[in-house]
Structure formats: structure tokens, C-alpha cells
Amino acid sequence: MSDFGTADAIALYNVDRWGGGYFTVNAGGHVAVRPNTTADAEIDIMELVEEAKTRGLAFPMVIRFQDLLRHRVETINQAFAEAIAELEYHGVYRGVFPIKVNQLREVVEEILEAGRAFHFGIEAGSKPELMAALAMHEDPESLIVCNGYKDTEFIRMALLGRKLGKTVILVVEKLEELSHILRVSQQLGVQPFIGLRVRLLSKGAGKWATSGGENAKFGLSTADLVEASAMLHAAGMPDAFKLLHFHVGSQVPDIGTIKRATREAARFYAKLHKMGHALGYLDVGGGLGVDYDGSRTTFDSSTNYSLDEYARDIVYSIAEICDAEDVPHPTIVSESGRAIVAHHSVLVVEAFGSIEKSKGTKPIVATPEDAKPVHEMIEVRENLGSKNRLENMHDAQEIRERAQGMFDLGLLDLPAKAKVETIYWEIAVNIVEMFRGMRYVPEEVKEMEIALGDQFLCNFSVFQSLLDHWALGQLFPVMPIHRLKELPDRNATLVDITCDSDGKVSKFIDLQDVKETLPLHRWKAGHPYYIGFFLAGAYQDIMGDLHNLFGRVNEMHVFLDEDEESGYYVEEVLPGSTVAQVLSLTQWDTNEMARRVKAQMDAAIKSDRLKPKEGMRLLDDYERALTGYTYLNFYDQTAASRDHKS
Numbered sequence: 113m114s115d116f117g118t119a120d121a122i123a124l125y126n127v128d129r130w131g132g133g134y135f136t137v138n139a140g141g142h143v144a145v146r147p148n149t150t151a152d153a154e155i156d157i158m159e160l161v162e163e164a165k166t167r168g169l170a171f172p173m174v175i176r177f178q179d180l181l182r183h184r185v186e187t188i189n190q191a192f193a194e195a196i197a198e199l200e201y202h203g204v205y206r207g208v209f210p211i212k213v214n215q216l217r218e219v220v221e222e223i224l225e226a227g228r229a230f231h232f233g234i235e236a237g238s239k240p241e242l243m244a245a246l247a248m249h250e251d252p253e254s255l256i257v258c259n260g261y262k263d264t265e266f267i268r269m270a271l272l273g274r275k276l277g278k279t280v281i282l283v284v285e286k287l288e289e290l291s292h293i294l295r296v297s298q299q300l301g302v303q304p305f306i307g308l309r310v311r312l313l314s315k316g317a318g319k320w321a322t323s324g325g326e327n328a329k330f331g332l333s334t335a336d337l338v339e340a341s342a343m344l345h346a347a348g349m350p351d352a353f354k355l356l357h358f359h360v361g362s363q364v365p366d367i368g369t370i371k372r373a374t375r376e377a378a379r380f381y382a383k384l385h386k387m388g389h390a391l392g393y394l395d396v397g398g399g400l401g402v403d404y405d406g407s408r409t410t411f412d413s414s415t416n417y418s419l420d421e422y423a424r425d426i427v428y429s430i431a432e433i434c435d436a437e438d439v440p441h442p443t444i445v446s447e448s449g450r451a452i453v454a455h456h457s458v459l460v461v462e463a464f465g466s467i468e469k470s471k472g473t474k475p476i477v478a479t480p481e482d483a484k485p486v487h488e489m490i491e492v493r494e495n496l497g498s499k500n501r502l503e504n505m506h507d508a509q510e511i512r513e514r515a516q517g518m519f520d521l522g523l524l525d526l527p528a529k530a531k532v533e534t535i536y537w538e539i540a541v542n543i544v545e546m547f548r549g550m551r552y553v554p555e556e557v558k559e560m561e562i563a564l565g566d567q568f569l570c571n572f573s574v575f576q577s578l579l580d581h582w583a584l585g586q587l588f589p590v591m592p593i594h595r596l597k598e599l600p601d602r603n604a605t606l607v608d609i610t611c612d613s614d615g616k617v618s619k620f621i622d623l624q625d626v627k628e629t630l631p632l633h634r635w636k637a638g639h640p641y642y643i644g645f646f647l648a649g650a651y652q653d654i655m656g657d658l659h660n661l662f663g664r665v666n667e668m669h670v671f672l673d674e675d676e677e678s679g680y681y682v683e684e685v686l687p688g689s690t691v692a693q694v695l696s697l698t699q700w701d702t703n704e705m706a707r708r709v710k711a712q713m714d715a716a717i718k719s720d721r722l723k724p725k726e727g728m729r730l731l732d733d734y735e736r737a738l739t740g741y742t743y744l745n746f747y748d749q750t751a752a753s754r755d756h757k758s
Contacts, residue, residue, distance in 0.1 A: 121596035124631060126623060129406020130589045134180060134455050135646065141597035143644055145458070147179035153672050155680050157593045161460060161642055163682060164668060170745040171462040171642075172572040173666040174653070178683070180456040181219065182226035188400075188448060189230040191423040196444075201427050203441035208257050210235040210398060211244065213449030213650050218669060218684070223452060224248060233279075235259060235447045239266050246273050255445065256280040257307065257355070257395065259330070262289055267296045274302050281355050281393070283307035285330040290340050294347050307355035307395065308332055308340055310380050314360060314373035331358070337380070341387050353389040355445070356381045359397030363450060365410045367417035367425060370399060374429040381430075382437035395445040396426055402454045404587050404647055405621035413587040413621065419451070450650040457649030459577050459665070460593065460642055464746060466604065466635040467567040470537040483528040485515040489535040496539060501546050502554065508539045540564055565629040566604040567616075570643060571744045574608045574615045575659035578645060578652055582614055587621050589646040590630055600631035606643065609744060610660045640746075658697065663689020663742045692738040702738050709734050 118137040122128050127135055133149035142158040160175055192205035209223045211234060224232065233254035236242040245256050246269065256278055258270050262285075273280035282304055284290045290306070297304040311331035332340060344350045358380075360373040374396055381394050400422055401415035410416050417425075426444065434441050478490050488511050496504045515532040518524040524532075544561045547553045580586035590606070605628070608615040620627040635641055656664075667686040672679065692702040713731050716722040722730070 116599040117597060120599075124600070125589070125591040126406040126621060127589075127591070129408070129623070130403055130621065130647065131406075132403070132455060137596050141595060143591065143593040143596070145177055145180070147177045147672055148183045153179075153674075153679060155670065155672075155678075157458065157460065157644065158642070159678070160668060160670065160682075161593070164666070164685075165747060167685060168747075169666045169668070169685065169687075170741050170743060170747060171460060171666075172577065172743060173460050173668060173688075174577075175458045175460060176218070176649075176667065176669045177456050177458075178218070178222045178669055179672045181222045181453065184452045184455060185223055185226040185230070185232060188419065188423075188446075188451065189227065189232065191419045192427070192444065192446075194420070195423040195427040199424065199427050199431060201431050201441055203443050205444045205446075206231055206233065206253075206255055206393070207446050207448065208233040208235040208255050209452060210237070210259075210447045210449040211241045212237050212654070214453045215241065215244070215654055217244075219453060219456075219649075220244070220248060227254075233257070235449075239263075239269065242266065242269050246276075246278070249273070249278055252277050252279060254279065255393075257357075257445065257447070258282045259285070259309070259357070261285055262292070264292070264296060267293055268300065271297055271300050271302050271304060274305065275300075279305065281305045281307045283309050283355065283357050283395075284332065284340065285309055287332060287336045287339060290343055294343070294349065303349070304352050305354045306344070306352045307357050307393070308337060308353065308384075309357040309359070310334075310337060310377065312358050312360065312373055312376050312380075314369065314376050337384065341384065341389065345388065350388050351390040353384070353391060355393035355395055356384060356391065357395040357397060359447075360399050362398055363401045363412070364399040365401055365412060365415050367415075367421060370396075370417075370422065371425050371429055374426050375433055378430045378433035379437070381442060382434055382439045385439045386437070392442055393445050394430060394442040395447070398447045398449060400446065400448040400451040402450055402647060402650070404589060405623070406589075407621075407623050412585075453649040454647045455649065457653070459572070459645040459648050459652075461570045461572040461645070462746070463568040463570050463606075463632075463635055463641040463643060464744065465569040466602075467569070468602075469564050469566070470541045475538065476531050476535055482531065483515075483518075483524055485511050485518065485524070486528055486531045486535070489515075489532050489539070493535055493539050493542075496542055498546055501543050502557075504539065505543050505557070505560070508536050512536045537564065561603070562628045564603070566602050566632070566635075567607050568604045568632060568635060568641075568643070570606050570608055571746075572608050572665070573610050573656075573659060573662040573743075574617065575610060575612070576656035576662050577665060578617070578648065579655045579657065580651060581617060581619075585619060587619060587626065588648055589621055590617065591644060591646075592632060593642050593644040595633050595641075598633055600633050602632050602634050603629035604632045605629055610662065612659060615659075658694055661691075661694045661698070661742060663694040665743070666741070687741075689742055690739050691742055694742055695738075706731075706735050706738070 121137045134146055136144050138144040142156050145155045164173055231251055231254040233256055234245040234249055235257040236245045237260035249256055256273060270280045270282050282293050293304055309331040311333055344353055358377040364370055385391050403415050404413040407414045408416060431441055478487050492504050492507050515524055519529050540560050547557050574582050605616055605618040620630045666688040668682055669684040670680055671683045673681050695702055710731055713727040717724050717727045
């Protein structure tokens with residue numbers, strides 16, 4: 113189809129739905145990023161790919177758009193500010209960024225800088241995160257919220273922040289922590305700021321629903337709250353209780369869940385306020401979802417609400433309960449990490465090959481020497497028609513199964529088996545095409561269409577870069593980042609380079625359901641084909657593992673700059689893990705490894721199995737490989753040049 117264009121590509125991959133105004137397809141048929149959602153600040157991702165190649169960077173590679181981070185911080189703060197003004201709310205909003213969502217220093221720095229005008233703070237859930245937060249935090253009006261279980265050192269570090277004039281709030285996750293905090297604070301002579309996390313009956317839905325509800329891992333029951341209140345009064349520190357916290361779950365798809373949980377928590381807040389606690393902050397936790405598939409539904413990978421609706425409903429629910437209870441409106445705190453960082457990061461991988469069931473080769477013609485199943489399969493192909501297509505499909509399946517049985521018994525040679533399978537897939541292609549566009553497609557034909565899909569071999573590790581997809585079935589938008597003025601002529605799944613059958617992506621976003629294959633263009637040898645994984649900036653950078661010792665990927669950080677001819681500049685390039693670095697993480701001493709290989713080289717030279725010059729060259733190759741990228745490198749000109757000279 114020569115009339116396939118960028119608008120068709122946008123519709124095919126739902127870019128206008130999940131893109132949130134940040135992503136589009138430009139006139140050149142490339143995916144472009146608009147970090148502040150305006151068309152005059154647009155960055156062609158393929159330009160960045162070419163820039164990376166000129167810098168000698170191999171793929172896979174993460175590209176971070178720092179201005180997009182800034183825009184997300186500003187957008188969330190503005191949404192709450194507008195809701196507060198519209199509903200005449202008497203409190204303010206003070207958001208915090210949960211570091212666990214993306215602990216990378218450059219990301220946290222950009223978020224805090226963007227949030228400075230809004231007194232945007234940090235949430236930490238572990239000692240390392242708290243240590244980073246204390247170092248980064250400079251605004252006494254913004255918060256450091258400390259979640260998670262705590263030991264004495266954790267508590268001491270938080271109280272150190274209090275001595276430095278920071279608003280550090282220790283959130284109690286279990287009742288025993290409260291007495292621990294009070295005891296350590298008395299030893300240090302500092303008044304703690306304490307938060308209590310309540311277990312609500314309300315809980316979320318979807319993949320992370322178990323993080324909320326009455327059986328959640330963290331938080332206090334109603335009875336625990338009453339006892340905590342008594343403990344604070346007994347210690348003479350009822351005013352140390354500053355914040356009530358709840359968390360209904362990550363990626364909450366239904367706004368009804370958020371409204372119910374907020375109202376329930378606001379009621380707890382009001383009752384505790386009346387029990388003699390000054391309070392002041394109500395922390396609604398995380399949960400603000402990202403519409404990964406663009407369906408705007410209550411599906412796990414979507415949300416049925418907008419950011420503005422989320423902010424209005426939270427503000428309204430809290431105000432209504434507090435007004436009914438006649439208590440002051442609290443400062444609203446949220447921990448919306450996913451919604452801040454998901455959009456800013458794009459993972460670009462290169463497909464370096466494909467496995468096709470049907471290659472579109474010249475039809476096979478039978479010869480008198482061919483076995484009977486070959487002649488039978490050709491007869492099915494020749495008689496294939498719209499009236500008997502299902503019957504033909506069943507006949508072809510039966511012949512293929514019978515041929516396999518003959519092969520197992522040694523009655524069918526390999527060339528004949530290859531012919532049977534090749535003709536079978538030709539028939540399958542024709543049958544699928546005959547049903548295309550029909551109102552009803554039999555399930556077995558749908559299964560055949562999925563089976564016909566190609567497997568694109570992609571240079572990355574699902575376990576390192578998309579762990580949530582492997583572990584939880586999380587969906588991410590995936591699409592080619594170029595050739596989008598051409599009609600995609602293949603349907604495919606994506607397989608990575610790990611030695612694991614689970615190292616694949618075979619579930620893709622769709623407006624109605626989850627798709628089993630992704631429309632792609634035919635892979636061509638010698639022509640790089642790049643695929644982008646979008647909205648992957650939350651959790652994936654940190655949670656990835658070292659399966660097969662594939663490490664962190666190369667990174668490129670991009671900033672808008674109207675003074676630059678291109679409208680942007682590459683602010684920083686961070687190299688991915690080297691082979692030596694990932695080996696050292698698993699207790700390998702690379703110097704000792706090189707020494708052992710050298711000893712083997714020396715022995716091979718002494719026994720005349722290797723010439724000295726060749727042995728030294730191979731040792732040099734070994735040592736150089738230790739400093740190289742853990743992923744495949746199809747642009748390594750050094751070795752090619754050396755081999756040519758030799």
C-alpha cells in the first residue's frame with residue numbers, strides 16, 4: 113500500500129492514545145518526542161540513534177528526555193494547584209518523589225530541580241535511599257517521607273535530618289517501631305516528626321492490589337492506631353504525630369478505588385485529629401496510574417481517569433470529610449513516582465535477524481521421487497478455495513501430523529519433511545488471508561495467524577530492561593521507531609539474546625484486548641531495524657537482573673535548547689556495564705582470569721599449537737573483550753580492521 117502514511121502509523125500503534133502528547137510520528141516516518149508536548153520542541157529519535165552511532169555507542173540504549181521529567185513534575189503540581197483553587201480547599205499540596213521508582217542520581221536531581229518552586233520532596237524506603245535523600249534535599253519546606261521498616265541506624269539518620277532543619281517524617285509501619293522511634297529520639301534529644309500508616313479496608317485492583325487492603329504487608333490496624341495515640345500521649349508527644357499515610361496500591365486503574373480509599377483515610381485523619389493530635393499532613397501514597405495501552409479503561413495497563421480528575425477527586429474527598437468532621441484541611445501529600453518518570457525514558461533495541469515460518473519463496477513443485485505426503489500437501493494447496501478453506505486447513509494439519517509420524521519412524525527423509533512443512537505454511541498464509549476482514553474468524557484460524565508470526569531477534573535482555581513484563585506481564589507500548597511511512601507487512605514476537613525461553617515479548621498493547629503479535633516491517637540483512645520500548649522509565653532501570661550477565665545498557669541524556677540548531681543537545685552519555693564489571697559483581701577476578709588465560713597461551717605456544725604472534729593477538733582480544741559491552745556489538749570496526757590487516 114503506497115498510501116500508508118504517518119497518520120496510519122499513529123493509529124496502528126495507538127501513539128495518540130498512550131503517548132500523552134509526548135510522542136508522535138513525524139513527516140519522515142520516524143517516532144519523535146515532544147518533551148513539553150509542543151510541536152515546536154520536537155526531537156527525532158532516529159537522529160539520536162545516528163548521533164549515538166557516531167559516538168561509538170552500541171545498542172541497546174536508553175534515551176532519557178530530561179525536559180519531559182520536568183514537564184511531568186510541573187503538570188502534577190499544577191493539577192493539584194488548580195483543583196485546590198477550584199474547590200476552595202484551605203490546604204496546600206506537597207508532593208514527594210519515591211526514590212524506589214528510579215534511584216538514578218540524574219533523574220532524582222532533575223525532579224528536585226523541577227519541583228523546587230513547588231516544594232517538591234523525596235520519599236525514601238530504605239537506608240541507602242534515605243542517605244541519598246539527606247544529601248540531595250535542600251528545601252526546608254519540602255518533605256522527606258521515610259517509609260519501610262526501620263532499625264536504629266535508619267531512625268538516627270532521619271533524626272539527623274531533623275537536627276539539620278529538614279522536615280523528615282518517620283512513618284510507622286508496625287506498632288513496635290513507634291516505641292523504638294520515641295526511645296532513639298529521647299537519646300538524641302530531638303523531637304521526631306512521626307507519621308502513621310493505616311491499613312484501609314479499601315484496596316486497589318490489578319497486578320499490585322496486594323500492596324493495599326487489610327492484609328497488606330505494611331501499616332497499622334484501627335486498634336494499632338488507637339494504641340499508638342495512647343503511646344504518644346503517654347510520652348507527652350501527641351504533637352509529634354504529623355502525618356497519616358495510606359497506600360492503596362501501585363498503578364490503580366479505577367478512579368472509584370482511589371475515591372473510596374481517600375474518603376476512608378480522611379475519616380481516619382479527622383478522628384485522630386479529634387483525639388488530640390496536631391497532624392497537618394494526609395499522605396495519599398502512590399497509585400496514580402499510567403495509561404500504557406491508551407484504552408482509558410480499568411484494564412491493568414490503563415486508567416479510566418485523567419490526572420486532573422485524580423487531583424480533583426482527592427481534594428474534594430478530603431475536603432468533604434474534614435468539613436463534615438469540622439477539622440482543618442490538611443496539607444495533601446502524594447507519592448506519584450510512576451506517573452512522573454514513566455514517560456521520560458525510551459529503550460531502543462536493534463533487531464538483527466528474524467525467524468520466518470513463511471518466507472514467500474517460489475512455490476514448491478512435486479517430482480515423481482517425492483514421498484506421498486508431499487504430493488498430498490500440494491494437492492490441498494492447489495484446491496484451496498473460500499468455500500472449503502476450513503476443510504483444507506484440517507486436511508493440511510492431518511497430512512503434516514502424518515508426515516511427522518513417518519519421519520519419527522524413519523520412513524520420511526529430511527528433504528521431504530522440509531517440503532511438507534514449507535507447503536503447510538504456504539497454505540496457512542492463504543487461509544489466514546481468506547478470513548481477514550470477516551466478522552467472524554474461527555479460533556483455530558486466529559491461533560494459526562499467531563503461529564505464523566515471525567520472531568524478531570533483538571539485541572537486549574528482557575530480564576535486565578523489562579523485568580516487569582517478564583515477572584508480572586506488565587504491558588509497554590512497543591513499535592518500530594522508523595520506516596513508519598511503509599505498511600508493516602509482518603506480525604512478530606520479539607525475542608532477546610538471553611539463553612532463556614522466557615526472554616521474549618509476546619504480549620502487546622491493543623485498544624480492545626492484548627495482542628499476541630506486533631506489526632513490523634520485514635527485516636532486511638544489512639539494514640538496521642530499530643524498535644522502541646516506551647513508558648519504561650519507572651522501576652525497570654533499577655529492578656533489572658544480570659541474567660546471562662547482561663548488564664546495564666548505554667544511556668544518553670537529552671535536553672532541549674532553542675539556541676542549538678537541532679533544538680536540543682546531548683548533555684551526557686553514560687556507558688553501560690562492561691564484561692569485567694558484571695563479572696566482578698559475581699566474584700570473578702578479571703586480572704586472575706587474564707593471568708590464567710595467558711598461562712594457557714604460553715603452554716600452547718611451547719607445544720607448537722600456537723605461534724607466538726598469534727597467541728599474543730588472541731590474548732589481546734581476550735583482555736579487550738573484558739572491557740567491552742556485555743551486549744552484541746554489530747558496529748565494532750576495530751576487530752574487523754585488525755582482521756583485514758592481518
